[in-house]
Amino acid sequence: MWLDQFEFAGFYVAKEKGFYKDFNLEVELKKFTSDTIVTNEVLNGNADFGTNSTSLLIEKANGKDIVILGSIFQSSPLVLIALENANINYIQDFKNKKLMITKEQERFATLQSMLTSKGVGLDDINILPHSFDVNDLINKKTDLMLAYTTNEPFLLKEKGYKTKIFNPKDYGFDFYEELIFTRSELVNKDPKLVSDFYQATIKGWEYAFNNINEVAKLIYEKYNPQNKSLESLIFEANEMKKLVYDEKGRIGTITPERINLIINTYKVMGLLDKDIKFNELVYSNHLNNLNLTNSELIYLKQKKKIKLCIDPMWMPFESFKKGKHIGITADYFKLLEKKLAIPIEPIVTKSWSESLKLGQNRECDAFSLVMSTPKREKYLDFTKPYLHIPLVIATDINQPFIDKLEQVKDKRLAIVKGYAYGEILKIKYPTINFIEVENITEGLEKVLNGNAFGFIGTIATVGFHIQKDYIGQLKITAKLNDTWNLGIGTRNDEPLLNSIFSKAIDSINDNELQKILNKWISVNFNKEFDYRILYILIIFSFLSFLFYRQYLLKRLNNELNKKVALEIQKNEEKNKILIKQSRMASMGEMLENIAHQWRQPLSVISVAASGLELKKELNTLSDEEFKEAILHIKNSTQYLSDTIDDFRTYFNENKEKKSINIHNMINKCIDLLGSKIINYNIVFIKNIDKNLEIISLENELIQSIMNILINAKDALLLKEKDKYILINVFKDKDNLVIEIIDSANGIKKEILDKIFEPYFTTKHQYKGTGIGLYMTKQLIENHLKGSIEATNESFTFENKQLYGAKFTLEIPI
DSSP states (O other), X not given: OOSSSGGGHHHHHHHHTTHHHHTXXXXXXXXXXXXXXXXXXXXTTSOSOEEXXXXXXXXXXXXXXXXXXXXXXXXXXXXXEEEGGGOOOSGGGGTTOEEEOOXXXXXXXXXXXXXXXXXXXXXXXXXXXOOOOTHHHHTTSOSEEEEETTTHHHHHHHTTOOEEEEOGGGGTOOOOEEEEEEOHHHHHHOHHHHHHHHHHHHHHHHHHHHSHHHHHHHHHHXXXXXXXXXXXXXXXXXXXXXXXXXXXXXXXXXXXXXXXXXXXXXXXXXXXXSOOOHHHHBOOTTOTTTOXXXXXXXXXHHHOOEEEEOOTEETTTEEXXXXXXXXXXXXXXXXXXXXXXXXXXXXXXXXXXXXXXXXXXXXXXXXXXEOOOTTGGGTEEEOOOSXXXXXXXXXXXXXXXXXXXXXXXXXXXXXXXXXXXXXXXXXXXXXXXXXXXXXXXXXXXXXXXXXXXXEEEEHHHHHHHHXXXXXXXXXXXXXXXXXXXXXXXXXXXXXXXXXXHHHHHHHSOHHHHHHHHXXXXXXXXXXXXXXXXXXXXXXXXXXXXXXXXHHHTOOOOHHHHHHHHHXXXXXXXXXXXXXXXXXXXXXXXXXXXXXXXXXXXXXXXXXXXXXXXXXXHTTOSOHHHHHHHHHHHHHHHHHHHHHHHHHHSXXXXXXXXXXXXXHHHHHHHXXXXXXXXHHTTOEEEEEOOTTOEEEEOHHXXXXXHHHXXXXXXXXXXXXXXXXXXXXXXXXXTTEEEXXXXXXXXXXXGGGGGGTTSTTOOSSOTTSOOSOHHHHHHHIIIIISOOEEEEEEEEEEETTEEEEEEEEEEEEEO
């Protein structure tokens, strides 16, 4: 893609240090010239691999047989440069100027996007063949030159010249650069060769950045047609180092999210009009994100499959259902299985104790979710934790809140036999009477029957079982300071397996893990969950119980009445805190869509407006289309800015009611769900008068509607097709009526009257803490002075008879 320099150090190192030979590969590095079209060289079979820009996506969409392996640069160093004294200050100044660029680079979509965003095309510029010589800027043979921030600016600085840099990143186009690619014909014919080449290349890059001075000297002496100084090569290396690593310190990674962002940008620019499937574009079966050693790759090849032991009675983390592994770890290991390209086979057992015995006897290779203990270290190695789970105590519903575990030292506390935290708690609290049970269900049953005061388990598992089987009978009365940090346990007689799983864990990003957790647990586990919400809920429930009992005992005297009133007032303050904390949690899905890369979407919208203006100038767009599109895009830009302001003031306590256009407000709610709705193929049917307005609290109304829409979305995910949400809005006397009906087959009759209770959920039994609808009811009744009701109802759309849950909100106009 360019002349020899540090830009290609990983390839030189892999060749010079024998990394390619370690994989039985003999590699020839073909040299680039100004007439080279790299894509054609690879597609025509004149080369097996090449590096190129994100223009490869456009080539792929146009039917070219391209497969991408990875990206050297996470952030592109590609720029246009001019000398500071050339009087070129803006992109619009490029018109009629001379630009040195290769034929290949004229096709670079990153460059075209930047130019088009400011109404400039390559046709407006005098294109010259690239000389690869910065002296041509100095002697005025050219006004502009395509360059890399890692290279030409330093060369000009060495010569005493300052530069003006035009970086696509500054205009909102921060893309991958120098993608390593091949053709699918080679992938299908010899996938091992493709995998081996990529692994050796990444190993070369890692060595290059760990030994910059050594590698710079190698390039200076052997790969230096430009006669660059050693200092400039070292500078190039250090500048590259800022751009090549992803957020986890890896080289070469590519994510679907980033690729989709690039695709959408190119669509807006008119450079691309088709969708591209990520798994058809990016070859992921070569373990490219793991950086496995040759020994590790050989181990996996010889291993053929990995036998996995789990806890069969530990939902929502894991269990067996009809012999099939289900739960959080099941989904997590599906990702690991895909990344490692080796079957992972769970072994069916009846108890955790049985699984541990299999591990001791070397009958399973790994445990899906374990914590290190002295006993286990005799036969297992442990990866770093990938889940951090707090411990809680479940007791009879009538028991008071517990501050410290020492308060129950004379009580019997049940723990599952063989669990690591049981071993640790016994050492930490030697005076407490711990009793062992085979599984969680047995432990909770002992509590229910009075054979144990409490059961110690994780907040997720205990909460899951209480919601599923013990509502109104058991409750969580304490959260312990102890946290269960769980990772993968591997047999210690095969140490390579531990290092392989450790790298695989590192390759799973936070979004992938969060998606799994969201599927099984409605609470979002970020780096650190705010457990103050749990404290407030427990305290609030306990105080409410006390106040209710006091009320039943009648008012003893006026002094007691005053005390009760005072406590109720305090309780109301706690409820406000609870609502605020809940709002932070329930708005998480909205904030995820709003906060994600504001700058780039705003830039894309602005680019679209500029692009349409350019088309208008070229008489390729009608006046009506032009005005409508420009108005829509400018309104969208203003809307995004207004939304930022909305969320800056969202938690302001000094709120005033204001006039709300209901049609716009409903659209805002749908927009906030954004890509989620598109990705899930959910269709909205709206029957709303565009001029309908009320005076109310907009943010509270938005949150209430969002809670219902998010629940509807989650329910519709279980359907294959016919995913609809119907929204009817109309006036009824002095009230505004909002009806929201989904097509997710309704709520079971036996739980319909419980859905607004705290801790109850309408979602799948493995998801939800049930606080969303409870808080929606609180907001509507206490803040908006309205009412909410839930029923099941059928409706017809496009000759389809649909049935689902119906939420009816009545808000005073």
